Amino acid sequence: MRRETGRSFSASHSIGILGGGLAGLSLAALLAEAGHAVTLYESGELGGKLGRLEVGGLTFSTGPSLFTFPGVWRRYLAVLGEADGLDLQLLPGGLGLHHTPFGTVPLPPGHPLSGEWDRYVALVRPLRLHIETLLTTPPRLSDPAFLKASAALGRVLGSHLTAERWTDAQRFSPLLAHALKTHALNAGLSPHDAPALYALLPALIADEVSRPAGGMAALLDELIRLCQVRGVRLRPHTPVTGLEGSRATVQLRGETVPHDLIVSALDPARRAGLSGKTIKPQARTVSGMAIYAAFADAVPLPATSIVAPTSFATFRQAMRANALPPDTLALVHAEGRRLALLLTVPATGQRQSLTDVWVRGQVARAEAVLGVPGLLDSALAVHALGPEYYTALGTPGGSIYGAANPFWRAGPFHPQPYRVSKRLWQVGTAVHPGGGIPAILGGALIVARLIQQKGDC
Ligand SMILES: Cc1cc2nc3c(=O)[nH]c(=O)nc-3n(C[C@H](O)[C@H](O)[C@H](O)COP(=O)(O)OP(=O)(O)OC[C@H]3O[C@@H](n4cnc5c(N)ncnc54)[C@H](O)[C@@H]3O)c2cc1C
Structure with missing residues (x-):
């Protein structure tokens, strides 16, 4: 079911990807599909935060537990010309029962708050396709799709820029407001600091939240398969010990590998460390x-x-x-x-x-x-x-979504620093706003597209 994708430059380039979490793997398949020779270096097992863990004879998927915005996954598969092999199952109860100091509410609800919920959904749900566009489109003012989606989001958000402010402005009951505000944590921040977009999430995702029939780790298996069938050279247990971005050279233990281009799917602080640089310490998400x-x-x-x-x-x-x-x-x-x-x-990294x-x-x-x-x-x-485990995967303090940008520098309107230097790009949790699976897949789509368009590696 593979199809040829249009290429803006014909030569196959050698591209090295640092980090084999969901970001590195999803980008590797896209770049290989575009005809490049891709090698992916991962210090441990492939998957990063998403993996498998045996406890008491049962297998658990670690890390993400909710698959949201399946439309982004479908857009990702469409670029690869692949059918959906995940068999996503809707989660019973949607986003679940929210227990707040004001009472308990299921989202989506089936009880007296339904009227309020319906008003909220009527306002927000029409944005779903626009948000998918923002998640998957390079943030450029010259792009009509980006502009249209941004304008639609802007109309719903108005002048309320944080999740706290937007929710309060809707004058919901304290129960629904508190439940909605918990979803600011999808940005890894409290509702006072999270962009208002995060208060819209429950309406956008509640009726689509799902999980692969084989558990979340089935997503990892599928991404590995998508890489393998495209000839990506996957190198687990191969830590990158140094990086020369200007020459696109990767140092491994006892080996130096030149590439035409490097993409880091690591936290920017860890990536800088590999180049012998330091990044000013920043506030962190949780x-x-x-x-x-x-x-x-x-x-x-x-x-x-x-x-x-x-x-x-x-x-x-x-x-x-x-x-x-x-x-x-x-x-x-x-x-x-x-x-x-x-x-x-x-995110203190403390055990x-x-x-x-x-x-x-x-x-x-x-x-x-x-x-x-x-x-x-x-x-x-x-x-x-705990945090010490996530720190070992490469994010300072074990923060789930990397540095905490203030709300005016976060979210889809803020152009991300996808390109660090001429031959060094970056992708992944700590780069793309929000950082969950949809942002990871969307970020991979954006970076793959930008690399193809630049064509000068
Ligand atoms: C507890 C938890 C719950 C979550 N729940 C959800 C959820 O319900 N839904 C959702 O969408 N998202 C959720 N997320 C977020 C989601 O899991 C992450 O956004 C995603 O897995 C991050 O992928 P990544 O590739 O950017 O980073 P990572 O998975 O951190 O991958 C980075 C990789 O780089 C490797 N690495 C580091 N240093 C080197 C080096 N020097 N050389 C080579 N490799 C290196 C690491 O070993 C790691 O494999 C959750 C996360 C956590 C931790």
């Missing part, structure tokens, strides 16, 4: 502590539950001070005998243990709110991945 637990019987919880912080102002204050908040956001997924519980923590008082307190709080006290203690086996 990190997480992901707890995976296997049980003897099915976990008695809905597919997704969100336990919101009591006060976003207090939460923000703690994150900014790199301190643990009195209560944090807990995202809970239950699937058969598997439970995944993600606690939001500041958190399951026996730490704060962790125990947050788990107990989530269990109490969900009506399952002592649940985790009854697990057959538990394993946690």
Whole structure:
């Protein structure tokens, strides 16, 4: 099912990609499809934050748990001329039950708040295609598609620039407003700091949120396959130890490899470090502590539950001070005998243990709110991945989405620094706004297109 893509320059170039997370892999397939000889260097296993973990005899997918904006995935596949091999299944209950200090609300709802929800959806849902366009189109004022989509988004956002301000301006009930604001965390920021776009997310994604039938790691398998059939040379367990961007040369242990072009799919701070440079330390988006637990019987919880912080102002204050908040956001997924519980923590890189008082307190709080006290203690086996794990993957402090840009420098309107120098480009979580799977795939589409258009590597 492959098709020829138009090429703006005919020669095949040698392109080295640093980092084999979702960003590196998704870009590698696109560049190979365009006819380049692509080599991808990954220091550990392919997949980065998305991987597989055995706990108590059960296999868990680590990292992302919600597949959103499937339209972006379809656009990605269309460029490759591939059919969708993921078999995406809608998640029962959509974005799940949101537990707030004002009560509990499912999103999308089926209860008395439906009227308010319908008003919100009517305002925001027409933007879905425009947001997909913004996620996949180079942010250029000369591009009519970008301009049209930006104008549509601008009309809905008005002068309210942060998620907090936009939500408050809609005069929703405190319950719905609090639930919507939790989704600012998709930017890795509190609603006071996240661009207003993030308050629109629930309306945009709630009816499409899904997961591959084979679990999230099926996305990793599929990206690897898309690379392999295009002849990408995948080199896991091959850390890059140095980088000379101007000469497009990659240093490995005991080997120096010249390329025509390099694309870094690493955090910009790590990439700079490989060139012997440092980047001024920046504020960071949040990190997480992901707890995976296997049980003897099915976990008695809905597919997704969100336990919101009591006060976003207090939460923000703690994150900014790199301190643990009195209560944090807990995202809970239950699937058969598997439970995944993600606690939001500041990106300090500090190891958190399951026996730490704060962790125990947050788990107990989530269990109490969900009506399952002592649940985790009854697990057959538990394993946690925290900020130190994500730091080892290459992002300072283990921040999930890299540096925290202020809202006026974040989001799709801000041109990202895709090209660092003539022969060095970058892609991935810490480069493209938002950083989740849709932004990763969209960023790969954008960078592949820009590289093709520049044609001067
Ligand atoms: C707990 C958690 C939950 C999440 N939930 C969601 C969700 O529900 N939905 C969603 O869309 N997104 C979610 N995300 C975000 C999503 O997982 C990430 O945006 C995405 O996986 C990042 O991909 P990446 O390739 O940019 O970065 P990474 O996965 O970090 O990949 C970077 C790679 O570079 C490698 N590397 C580093 N240094 C070197 C070197 N010197 N040489 C060679 N290789 C190197 C690392 O080993 C790593 O494999 C979540 C993330 C986390 C951590």
